[in-house]
Amino acid sequence: MQKNREQWNSKIGFILAASGSAIGLGNIWKFPYIAGENGGAAFIFIYLICIAIIGLPVLIGEILLGRTTQRNPVGAFRKLSNSSFWASIGGLGVLAGFIILSFYTVVAGWSLGYIFEAISGVFYDFNKIESAGIHFQTLTNNVTWIVGFTAAFLLLTMAIVYAGVQKGIERGSKIMMPLLFVILIILMIKGLTMPGAEKGVAFLLEPNWDNVTGETVLLALGHAFFTLSLGMGAMMTYGSYMKQSNSIMSSSLQIIFLDTIIALIAGVAIFTAVFATGQNPSEGPGLIFLTLPVVFTKMTGGYIFSILFFLLLSIAALTSSISLLEVVIAYFVDEKKWDRKKAVLIFGGVTFLVALPSALSFNLIKDVTFFGLNYFDIADYLASNILLPFGGLFISIFIAWIWGFDKVFIELKKGSESLFEKHIWVINAWKVFIKYFAPVLIFLVLLSKLGILDVIFK
Numbered sequence: 476m477q478k479n480r481e482q483w484n485s486k487i488g489f490i491l492a493a494s495g496s497a498i499g500l501g502n503i504w505k506f507p508y509i510a511g512e513n514g515g516a517a518f519i520f521i522y523l524i525c526i527a528i529i530g531l532p533v534l535i536g537e538i539l540l541g542r543t544t545q546r547n548p549v550g551a552f553r554k555l556s557n558s559s560f561w562a563s564i565g566g567l568g569v570l571a572g573f574i575i576l577s578f579y580t581v582v583a584g585w586s587l588g589y590i591f592e593a594i595s596g597v598f599y600d601f602n603k604i605e606s607a608g609i610h611f612q613t614l615t616n617n618v619t620w621i622v623g624f625t626a627a628f629l630l631l632t633m634a635i636v637y638a639g640v641q642k643g644i645e646r647g648s649k650i651m652m653p654l655l656f657v658i659l660i661i662l663m664i665k666g667l668t669m670p671g672a673e674k675g676v677a678f679l680l681e682p683n684w685d686n687v688t689g690e691t692v693l694l695a696l697g698h699a700f701f702t703l704s705l706g707m708g709a710m711m712t713y714g715s716y717m718k719q720s721n722s723i724m725s726s727s728l729q730i731i732f733l734d735t736i737i738a739l740i741a742g743v744a745i746f747t748a749v750f751a752t753g754q755n756p757s758e759g760p761g762l763i764f765l766t767l768p769v770v771f772t773k774m775t776g777g778y779i780f781s782i783l784f785f786l787l788l789s790i791a792a793l794t795s796s797i798s799l800l801e802v803v804i805a806y807f808v809d810e811k812k813w814d815r816k817k818a819v820l821i822f823g824g825v826t827f828l829v830a831l832p833s834a835l836s837f838n839l840i841k842d843v844t845f846f847g848l849n850y851f852d853i854a855d856y857l858a859s860n861i862l863l864p865f866g867g868l869f870i871s872i873f874i875a876w877i878w879g880f881d882k883v884f885i886e887l888k889k890g891s892e893s894l895f896e897k898h899i900w901v902i903n904a905w906k907v908f909i910k911y912f913a914p915v916l917i918f919l920v921l922l923s924k925l926g927i928l929d930v931i932f933k
């Protein structure tokens with residue numbers, strides 16, 4: 476074992492950091508609009524099933540790989556398999572970290588910028604979504620604005636990772652996560668007490684199965700990976716700083732619970748307000764940056780709520796982006812023996828360079844497209860729809876078919892002894908899910924994402 480490798484100071488520190496990674500733009504920006512576009516409650520129902528039967532088993536597996544090996548994804552696979560093929564699967568995770576960061580920091584930068592827009596009161600000029608749309612376009616067309624806020628957000632991310640696992644990530648999560656919970660609950664109460672809120676609640680609770688297609692199921696599964704930070708080693712890396720005495724089973728349940736409940740609360744807060752002010756719930760990716768500013772102008776206290784909302788979104792994004800950067804940094808610190816601070820400065824800079832084309836995809840290089848997608852879209856598509864499910868597939872195959880359950884159980888039992896003694900069925904159920912359900916279902920999703928199923932079933 477490496478000397479002086481950092482560890483979380485407390486179990487709650489790990490839970491908050493890992494749920495901070497999970498809770499991000501995925502919960503507050505993506506989840507509500509995907510649910511909005513895909514039948515509301517029906518989508519949510521399918522998504523919850525995906526979380527339970529694939530998300531939870533893979534999350535347990537990822538944390539287990541990290542805690543057992545106390546390594547970054549490349550080192551973890553190498554240590555357990557001694558094979559360069561598996562090490563390169565870990566390497567794909569490090570690569571995915573860069574790719575996700577490259578578009579994530581741009582959207583997070585908008586969110587940061589929108590805190591200032593909210594403070595300036597400019598939203599009061601919008602009474603229709605069209606004017607909010609024009610404003611959004613003006614901002615994202617402005618190279619200085621978009622690159623500036625992307626860089627500012629990246630610097631915040633770097634500062635936290637630079638300070639280290641305990642002093643940076645753990646301490647930051649312990650401050651930011653409670654703040655995030657409080658703001659979100661305030662926003663939910665506001666939404667629920669607006670006249671007409673019940674239509675928003677109904678939208679989230681009454682399933683409309685007409686809108687559900689095969690594509691919906693795939694979307695739900697892909698989103699389950701993204702929202703739980705699975706498939707690229709973020710949870711593995713965070714698990715690698717965990718003490719052997721902490722239970723992986725109970726920690727994973729808590730992380731999943733927090734991630735899911737936050738997505739649902741965000742959905743309630745957003746849709747109650749959207750319906751109460753008579754706006755359209757299926758605006759797509761613009762729901763947050765176009766629809767909500769209009770919603771805020773139509774509610775009492777909208778000025779304060781708009782500032783709180785974009786603060787919430789920025790905090791959520793920050794606790795996730797630090798986990799993305801940490802995967803890259805852990806790799807260079809563990810494998811290449813770099814100093815953490817040097818690694819952060821250099822790879823923060825590299826991240827900026829890969830994020831730059833994402834930011835410029837909205838202005839200077841808007842017309843540079845590949846199959847109709849610009850750089851930003853490609854980065855998002857490649858990471859969320861291909862690399863993460865691919866990573867998840869290999870993680871479950873590795874655990875179930877390569878590592879061997881006799882060894883897996885020895886490791887999993889640490890910290891969860893009473894579960895093994897009293898409720899062994901839970902462990903056996905996990906075994907079935909990670910061995911069969913997860914790999915088969917993910918494989919099908921991957922095939923369909925690559926368009927192969929369409930060809931076969933045409």
Ligand code: PHE
Nearest residue numbers: 497499500501701702704709
């Ligand atoms: N889970 C984060 C979110 O929901 C995104 C993320 C994906 C973070 C993969 C780390 C790794 O926003």
